Structure formats: C-alpha cells, structure tokens
Amino acid sequence: MNAPLLSPFARLNRLVRRWGAHPEGRKHPAADTEVALLPLPPRLVLPLAQHVGAPARPIVSPGQRVQRGELLAVAQGTISAPIHAPTSGVVLGIGDAPTAHPAGLVAPAIILEADGADEPLPLEEAEPFALAPAEIARRVAAAGIVGMGGATFPAAVKLSLGQRRPIDTVILNGGECEPYLSCDDRLMRERADAVVDGARIIRHAMGAAIALIGVESNKPEAIAALRSAAKPFADVRVVPLPSRYPMGSAEQLIGWLTGREVPADGRSADVGVLVHNVGTAAAIQRAVRYGEPLTRRIVTVSGGALRTPRNLEVRIGTPASALIEFCGGIKAPVARYVMGGPMMGVALRSLDVPVVKGTSGILALLPSEVGGAEPGPCIRCASCVGACPIELMPLDMASFIRAGDLDAALRIGLKDCIGCGTCSYVCPSQIPLVQFFNHAKGELAARERERTKQETVRELVEARARRMEREAREKAEAAARRKAERERAKAAAAAAAKAAAVPVEAAPATATSAATAGAEEATA
Amino acid sequence: MLIAVSSLSALGVVFGLILGLAARRFHVEPSGVAAELEAMMPGSNCGQCGFPGCSAAAAALAMGEAAPDCCPPGGRGLAATLADKLGVALDLDGLAEQVPKVAGVKEEICIGCTKCFKACPTDAVVGAMKQIHVVMREACTGCAKCEPLCPTGAIELAPLPVTPQSWVWPKPVFG
Numbered sequence: 001m002n003a004p005l006l007s008p009f010a011r012l013n014r015l016v017r018r019w020g021a022h023p024e025g026r027k028h029p030a031a032d033t034e035v036a037l038l039p040l041p042p043r044l045v046l047p048l049a050q051h052v053g054a055p056a057r058p059i060v061s062p063g064q065r066v067q068r069g070e071l072l073a074v075a076q077g078t079i080s081a082p083i084h085a086p087t088s089g090v091v092l093g094i095g096d097a098p099t100a101h102p103a104g105l106v107a108p109a110i111i112l113e114a115d116g117a118d119e120p121l122p123l124e125e126a127e128p129f130a131l132a133p134a135e136i137a138r139r140v141a142a143a144g145i146v147g148m149g150g151a152t153f154p155a156a157v158k159l160s161l162g163q164r165r166p167i168d169t170v171i172l173n174g175g176e177c178e179p180y181l182s183c184d185d186r187l188m189r190e191r192a193d194a195v196v197d198g199a200r201i202i203r204h205a206m207g208a209a210i211a212l213i214g215v216e217s218n219k220p221e222a223i224a225a226l227r228s229a230a231k232p233f234a235d236v237r238v239v240p241l242p243s244r245y246p247m248g249s250a251e252q253l254i255g256w257l258t259g260r261e262v263p264a265d266g267r268s269a270d271v272g273v274l275v276h277n278v279g280t281a282a283a284i285q286r287a288v289r290y291g292e293p294l295t296r297r298i299v300t301v302s303g304g305a306l307r308t309p310r311n312l313e314v315r316i317g318t319p320a321s322a323l324i325e326f327c328g329g330i331k332a333p334v335a336r337y338v339m340g341g342p343m344m345g346v347a348l349r350s351l352d353v354p355v356v357k358g359t360s361g362i363l364a365l366l367p368s369e370v371g372g373a374e375p376g377p378c379i380r381c382a383s384c385v386g387a388c389p390i391e392l393m394p395l396d397m398a399s400f401i402r403a404g405d406l407d408a409a410l411r412i413g414l415k416d417c418i419g420c421g422t423c424s425y426v427c428p429s430q431i432p433l434v435q436f437f438n439h440a441k442g443e444l445a446a447r448e449r450e451r452t453k454q455e456t457v458r459e460l461v462e463a464r465a466r467r468m469e470r471e472a473r474e475k476a477e478a479a480a481r482r483k484a485e486r487e488r489a490k491a492a493a494a495a496a497a498k499a500a501a502v503p504v505e506a507a508p509a510t511a512t513s514a515a516t517a518g519a520e521e522a523t524a
Numbered sequence: 525m526l527i528a529v530s531s532l533s534a535l536g537v538v539f540g541l542i543l544g545l546a547a548r549r550f551h552v553e554p555s556g557v558a559a560e561l562e563a564m565m566p567g568s569n570c571g572q573c574g575f576p577g578c579s580a581a582a583a584a585l586a587m588g589e590a591a592p593d594c595c596p597p598g599g600r601g602l603a604a605t606l607a608d609k610l611g612v613a614l615d616l617d618g619l620a621e622q623v624p625k626v627a628g629v630k631e632e633i634c635i636g637c638t639k640c641f642k643a644c645p646t647d648a649v650v651g652a653m654k655q656i657h658v659v660m661r662e663a664c665t666g667c668a669k670c671e672p673l674c675p676t677g678a679i680e681l682a683p684l685p686v687t688p689q690s691w692v693w694p695k696p697v698f699g
Contacts, residue, residue, distance in 0.1 A: 049688065101688050105688050105691060402695075439694060442691070442693050443692055446600070451605075454601060460648070460663055461568050464645065
C-alpha cells in the first residue's frame with residue numbers, strides 16, 4: 001500500500017466523497033477463459049485515424065506487397081501515430097470504410113488482403129534500461145502506440161510531454177471499471193511480467209521514483225499475479241482500488257492514489273503524474289524491448305446475446321463480425337452492438353467495422369441490457385450531482401444546453417466534463433445528460449472551427465485586395481514608363497529633324513533615323 | 525430694393541451663423557457600431573445576405589434591419605458574435621439545419637478558362653490557363669460568385685460533406 005504519500009486530508013476525502021456509480025460488473029464468464037488467438041481474417045481494414053490528432057498519411061500504393069510490421073502510414077503533425085501492417089499481404093486500396101462512429105460515417109482506411117504466410121519483418125531488439133529517455137519515446141512513437149484504454153492519445157506524445165516536466169509517479173491504470181470488459185484483467189493475469197516490465201520501462205523513461213499499478217479489487221487474480229511479478233522490484237507497487245465507476249478515469253485514479261487534483265485546464269503531468277493503461281504499458285514493453293509495432297490487441301467479446309463470451313487476441317483491422325462468429329455467434333435477438341464498454345462505447349451500425357487500436361470490447365447486448373425508457377422530467381433529486389466524479393452540476397448544465405445557452409453551461413464547468421456517463425446512469429428520470437454534454441462540446445468545437453475559418457477568409461480577402469492594388473499600381477507605373485519613353489523618342493526625333501534641316505549635306509543618314517524613330521512611335 | 529436685399533442678406537447671414545454654431549455645439553458623433561460590425565464580417569462582399577456588400581450589411585445590422593444570422597459564410601460563430609454585440613437573443617437551432625455550401629470543380633468538363641478564379645474573393649480556386657482548376661475547401665466561403673461565370677457548368681456549389689472530424693452529436697429531443 002502506498003500510505004506515506006497520502007495526507008490525512010486525502011484519506012478523509014476518500015471516505016467522504018462518494019462520487020461514481022456501481023453498475024453490475026457482468027465480467028463473467030468472459031473473464032474466466034484464457035485469451036484465444038483469433039485466426040487471421042482474409043481482409044483487414046486499417047482506418048488512418050485510429051488515434052486522437054491528425055490522421056496518418058499513407059505511404060503505400062494499391063497492389064504493393066507488404067510484410068508483417070511494415071510501415072503503411074506515417075504520423076502527420078505533432079499529435080499523430082503511424083500504422084503498420086498487422087500481417088503480410090497485398091494492399092488492395094485506400095478508400096472510405098465503415099468506422100465505429102455514432103452516426104455510421106465512413107473514414108479513409110487502408111485495405112489489406114492477407115496472403116496467409118504472415119511473414120514478419122526483422123525486428124530491432126534493445127535493452128530498455130540502457131536507452132536514453134528520448135530514445136525510448138522515439139521507439140514508442142515508431143511503433144504507433146496509442147492509449148489502449150480507449151482514449152487513443154499517442155503514447156509517445158505523452159512520454160515526451162512528461163519529459164518536459166518533473167514526473168515523480170507513474171501510474172498504470174488497471175481499473176477497467178466499465179462493465180463487461182475483462183481484456184485488461186486477462187492481460188494482467190496472463191502477462192503480468194510484461195505489464196510490470198512495461199511499468200519499469202516507463203518509470204525509467206520518466207525518471208520517476210515509483211510506478212504504481214492500480215487495479216480494482218474485483219480482479220483479485222490479477223492483483224495476485226502482478227504482485228508476484230513485481231516482487232523482485234522495489235520501484236513497482238500494486239495497489240488495489242475499490243470497484244467503482246469511473247475509477248479508471250485518469251483524474252479519479254490520480255486523486256485516489258496520490259491525493260492530488262488535476263487542475264481544470266491542466267494535464268496529469270502538471271501534478272507530477274503520468275498515467276498509462278496497462279495494455280499500453282504491455283505494448284510499450286514489446287515496442288521498446290523487441291521493436292514490435294502495435295498491430296494486435298486483446299478484445300473482450302461479450303454481451304447477453306453472445307453464445308460464448310471470452311477474450312480474443314485480434315489483429316488490428318479485423319472486422320467485428322469475425323470476432324462474434326469465432327465466439328459462436330449470437331443466441332438471442334440483439335438490441336444493440338457496441339464497440340468499447342457499455343458506458344462510454346459506441347453503438348455499431350454495421351459489423352463490418354474493424355477493430356482499431358483503442359477497441360477494448362465488442363458487445364452484443366439484449367434488449368434487457370440497454371436502456372430505452374422515454375426520459376421524464378427532471379425532479380431535481382441531485383443524484384447526478386452526487387455521482388459526478390468531477391463535482392459538476394449535470395442537471396444545471398443540461399438545462400442550460402437544452403435552452404441553447406452553451407456559454408452558461410461553459411461557465412459552470414462543461415469543459416471539465418469527462419463524458420463518463422455516470423450522471424445518465426444514475427438519473428431516475430432517464431434523462432440523457434451525457435448526450436447533452438457531448439452535443440454541447442461538439443457544437444462549441446464546431447463554432448471554434450467556423451471562427452478560425454472566418455479569420456482565414458478575412459486574411460485571404462485582405463491579401464487579395466493588397467495584390468489587386470499592387471497589380472494596378474504596377475500596371476500604372478509601366479504605362480507611365482512607356483509614355484515617358486515615347487515622349488523621349490519623340491523629342492529625340494524632333495531634335496534630329498531640326499538638326500537635319502540645317503546642314504543639307506548630312507540629310508540621308510539622319511532622315512532615316514528620324515523616319516525609324518517615327519515608325520517606332522507608330523508601332524508603340 | 526437695396527433695403528430689401530440688404531435686410532434679407534443680413535437675415536441669411538444671421539441664421540446661417542446660428543445654424544453653423546448649432547451644428548458645432550450640438551454635434552453628435554456618428555455611431556461606430558456599423559464600423560465595429562463590419563470589422564467582424566468576413567469582408568468578402570459576397571452578397572449572400574442580400575445587401576451590396578459587408579459594409580452595407582453591417583449598416584443594416586446596426587439599424588436593426590437585418591438579423592444577426594444573415595451571413596452564411598460567417599456561420600453560427602459569426603451569428604453568435606453579432607448577436608452578442610447587438611445584445612439581441614438568437615436561436616441558433618434553426619441555423620444548425622442550414623448546411624454550409626462549398627464550390628467544387630467537375631474535373632471532366634473544366635476547360636481551364638481561369639474565369640472562376642479571377643472572380644473568387646478569397647482566392648479559393650487554384651488553376652492556370654488550360655489546366656484543371658481546383659477549389660480549396662478550407663478557403664471557400666460558398667459565395668457562389670464563380671458559379672454563373674463558368675462556361676461549361678463545371679463549377680458547382682454542394683453542401684459541405686460531413687466527416688467524422690466535423691460531425692457533432694445531435695441535441696437530445698424529448699418531452
């Protein structure tokens with residue numbers, strides 16, 4: 001236990017503040033079976049935007065043969081991540097493909113046809129603790145690792161951001177507080193050594209004193225496995241957490257483990273902490289130690305309508321339908337397919353949607369497992385206020401947004417909302433509170449985009465006006481110059497004619513020159 | 525006759541002086557609102573609002589003859605700023621349904637005549653003589669000045685396609 005770090009105030013805070021909700025776990029039976037390897041699908045779809053930030057830029061062309069682990073698309077801009085081939089095969093094309101989007105929008109993706117040989121590229125191994133922090137960040141960036149808990153923030157950006165500020169504590173997030181999901185649980189049980197090694201690599205890269213692995217107490221086997229793996233190392237500690245949603249949110253985890261509060265407009269690095277998901281840590285370990293890019297991950301396939309819920313290790317780009325089929329298909333009518341957890345996941349419009357780097361689960365939910373009651377009026381019971389982990393006032397924010405007053409919602413903390421959905425979950429009137437906040441955040445971002453565009457347009461208009469003015473001025477100057485030349489020529493011709501008129505004998509030559517000058521003027 | 529002329533002239537001079545002094549004494553500064561509003565507008569003088577240009581639209585806004593959401597290129601962002609400046613309430617929900625438009629070039633029939641890009645107030649059309657032109661979406665305000673100029677009908681306005689980057693959660697409707 002990490003007792004000395006916590007002040008008495010923080011301990012009291014833990015007892016007094018009862019944020020969050022206790023949704024039914026429903027993690028079994030999926031959590032009880034070992035991770036199985038999903039057979040290679042014939043075709044993989046690799047969206048270019050699998051991370052927060054700018055989409056990757058493809059560097060392969062249709063028809064090109066690639067090997068497993070070969071770079072397909074490079075990072076573009078500071079916040080971005082590259083994409084690698086999950087298997088060997090031929091690039092079929094680059095085009096729009098279905099994605100896990102609430103409105104079912106398509107997005108550009110690389111389509112790869114597997115050849116079945118699964119030939120790997122040779123990997124470049126290294127000893128992590130002999131590497132400089134910047135080199136570790138470089139290897140993580142080259143491997144295309146993003147936050148695998150679902151936030152998909154590029155891991156290398158987080159590492160180099162942390163290197164600019166003193167970090168004293170690295171936290172690995174093994175909360176996995178969403179119901180149904182058990183992919184992190186299985187990873188911690190089966191690959192505890194890799195997770196602990198990953199934690200130590202990140203701790204080394206950040207120059208932090210300690211790495212804490214926080215695991216919810218509903219995963220006793222994972223805690224035991226991690227504790228035995230961490231036994232030889234003094235710099236890694238495994239800390240059990242109470243099972244409460246959203247304990248797996250970075251802010252909550254930091255608050256619980258260190259007693260520090262991340263400021264409203266700040267990041268966790270501002271309080272000297274860096275948080276990575278346990279899955280990300282395992283991927284960082286593979287990338288730094290073995291040079292392996294991120295091309296596969298563990299996905300929980302579950303839900304009341306699924307025949308055999310379990311965890312699968314899947315190549316990135318595998319369609320959701322392949323996972324459901326491998327788990328015996330569905331046994332009852334499905335009300336909704338969800339990618340991710342039931343609290344923050346996205347409803348799927350089609351099962352052609354591929355598994356991406358941030359996919360933690362594919363759920364087939366029964367009608368009894370999804371809400372659907374018509375929302376009622378707000379009874380001002382303040383359940384949402386008590387449940388909000390950020391201590392916001394969801395009921396007031398939602399009523400402001402409903403009335404169209406986004407600025408008022410912003411004033412009372414809309415920007416700090418983490419979108420966890422606890423408020424919607426506890427609302428006895430079934431008001432879709434978090435949907436209001438998602439709408440308002442999107443609307444404010446759209447307004448900001450329009451404002452930036454307007455600025456650009458204004459600059460363009462001004463630049464054009466300046467150019468037009470300059471062109472007109474240059475034209476006028478050129479005309480004036482030509483006119484001056486003409487006058488000079490005229491004057492010269494007149495002078496020559498005068499000179500020719502006086503000495504009669506010199507006439508032939510000067511007369512010719514005067515005549516040519518006249519001709520020139522006529523043509524000008 | 526002399527008396528009549530001189531007395532009327534004297535009256536004229538006196539009243540002229542009074543009027544001149546009154547104009548000085550009771551001078552009112554012209555309202556700067558129109559100028560301030562104009563500074564907020566896109567300045568492309570596209571005419572989509574129905575006024576001859578951005579300055580005329582700003583004057584109409586200042587007089588209360590135009591609604592803050594009259595400027596399509598400005599979109600919701602500008603409408604909110606203008607409404608804020610003018611102190612009027614504005615319901616942006618109706619405007620949300622108005623999808624912004626951008627120009628696009630049909631490459632098969634563009635003959636590269638350069639007419640459209642000479643007319644573009646924001647230099648959003650790029651091209652050269654006898655080369656296929658292209659519209660930079662980020663710079664196009666959808667003012668439609670180019671559309672009637674094209675001899676082959678190759679340039680056309682279409683609603684801006686919705687991408688995962690520009691999509692926004694719809695507002696929940698119930699009760």
